[in-house]
Amino acid sequence: MANLILWRHADAEILSVNGNDIDRALTKRGRKDAAKMARWLHQYLPKNTVIYCSPARRCLQTAVALQKLNADKIQHEIKVVEFLSVDSTVEAMVKKLTDTDNSKTFLIIGHQPNLGLLIAKILGMQESACVVKKGAVWWLRQRNVAGVSAVAAQTYLFAVQHPDYLPN
Numbered sequence: 001m002a003n004l005i006l007w008r009h010a011d012a013e014i015l016s017v018n019g020n021d022i023d024r025a026l027t028k029r030g031r032k033d034a035a036k037m038a039r040w041l042h043q044y045l046p047k048n049t050v051i052y053c054s055p056a057r058r059c060l061q062t063a064v065a066l067q068k069l070n071a072d073k074i075q076h077e078i079k080v081v082e083f084l085s086v087d088s089t090v091e092a093m094v095k096k097l098t099d100t101d102n103s104k105t106f107l108i109i110g111h112q113p114n115l116g117l118l119i120a121k122i123l124g125m126q127e128s129a130c131v132v133k134k135g136a137v138w139w140l141r142q143r144n145v146a147g148v149s150a151v152a153a154q155t156y157l158f159a160v161q162h163p164d165y166l167p168n
Contacts, residue, residue: 033163
């Protein structure tokens with residue numbers, strides 16, 4: 001991956017109308033925060049961005065905020081994938097991302113704790129997980145570094161953004 005952008009869904013209802021976790025919708029604040037973050041992302045996302053989204057309603061609603069702005073910029077549709085579902089594991093996420101075209105930018109819209117676990121794993125952190133706040137984006141980049149005997153990939157934290165620090 002050249003860029004891996006992890007976006008946690010924005011603030012959601014505690015309970016859905018039917019009681020199913022997957023059906024929890026964004027709150028009024030969540031919709032506002034998703035729109036703010038979408039505007040920020042819209043400024044910086046490369047055209048080759050592939051969007052993967054959890055099937056949970058709150059993630060889909062978060063993704064739609066970006067899709068509305070990026071109809072002209074991102075040529076790819078939102079791909080709803082099970083490896084990002086509420087019940088998935090960080091191992092499933094790693095497997096899928098390892099099998100992808102590393103020349104593209106991937107925007108992942110999903111859930112905590114798996115997003116935090118994935119960040120910690122990729123960055124080789126000692127902690128079991130990073131805290132990814134609701135609505136926040138963590139942007140990781142990979143670069144090739146020439147070593148003594150070969151070129152190695154190095155991943156680093158490029159940016160972290162939260163909707164509270166963005167203008168309305």
